[in-house]
Amino acid sequence: MQPQCESLAIDVSALAPRGKLKRGKEAVACNLCTDTIQADMFNWNLHPASKIFENCPVCESRPRYRTLDVIFAKKVVPSLVNPKDQLSALVMSGTAWEQSILKKTFINIVNSCLYGDYGEGRIHADLRDLKPFDDQTFDYVHASGVLDFILEIDKVLTSVYRVLKPNGQFLFHILSHRLRDDDSPPTVEGTKRETYYPEGVVLPSIMYGKKDILRRMNQHRFSSEMVEMIDPFSGEHCTWFWGQKI
Numbered sequence: 001m002q003p004q005c006e007s008l009a010i011d012v013s014a015l016a017p018r019g020k021l022k023r024g025k026e027a028v029a030c031n032l033c034t035d036t037i038q039a040d041m042f043n044w045n046l047h048p049a050s051k052i053f054e055n056c057p058v059c060e061s062r063p064r065y066r067t068l069d070v071i072f073a074k075k076v077v078p079s080l081v082n083p084k085d086q087l088s089a090l091v092m093s094g095t096a097w098e099q100s101i102l103k104k105t106f107i108n109i110v111n112s113c114l115y116g117d118y119g120e121g122r123i124h125a126d127l128r129d130l131k132p133f134d135d136q137t138f139d140y141v142h143a144s145g146v147l148d149f150i151l152e153i154d155k156v157l158t159s160v161y162r163v164l165k166p167n168g169q170f171l172f173h174i175l176s177h178r179l180r181d182d183d184s185p186p187t188v189e190g191t192k193r194e195t196y197y198p199e200g201v202v203l204p205s206i207m208y209g210k211k212d213i214l215r216r217m218n219q220h221r222f223s224s225e226m227v228e229m230i231d232p233f234s235g236e237h238c239t240w241f242w243g244q245k246i
């Protein structure tokens, strides 16, 4: 199967690119809270443009959540095969915003993270083995901002494939500045440490080749598609990888 790549446009008529908003009078809308915001509402000294445009000043959503809402509706939902009341999802390190988007479709959501607290009922699972979960448990696995800190992508693809039901889907996001346009294998470019990590834990900071990711997805028997979007609200480039178990 050939890897695919496409760009999706956010279908919100009131959205305007960053350049227009900078001129001061035109309205933009956030597709998550659907609030339309007049640029001159803001005190530009208190709210530097970069801060405003990165996170929605009304709902505080990030660019990747706004693009997730679109990709989820256009890609994931139409590809679900099981009855709505039987759908279950595994969300890795999902924020409240991500969970609120997924809850519109999934009745059963299992929250998992290795470190930190992402809400009630979370399970501490490592995406490289997903040991707490049985084979063919989930219709969908979601990982945004997780592979950014895991070098062993092959282990991830093996474990996700295992826990997915037939035709199950894996959607993951990696920050654009971590992605090369080539087929180079993942490399460690630095380290990351947050205060909520256990004592002594330092995570590697990873760079990926986009084509290498798509090739590995195919090797692990996923369909592979890269979906690149410009979030009109922020102008930020967001890259998602979507695969369906085949």
Ligand SMILES: [Zn+2]
Pocket: 030, 031, 032, 033, 034, 035, 056, 057, 058, 059, 060, 061
């Ligand atoms: Zn908003």
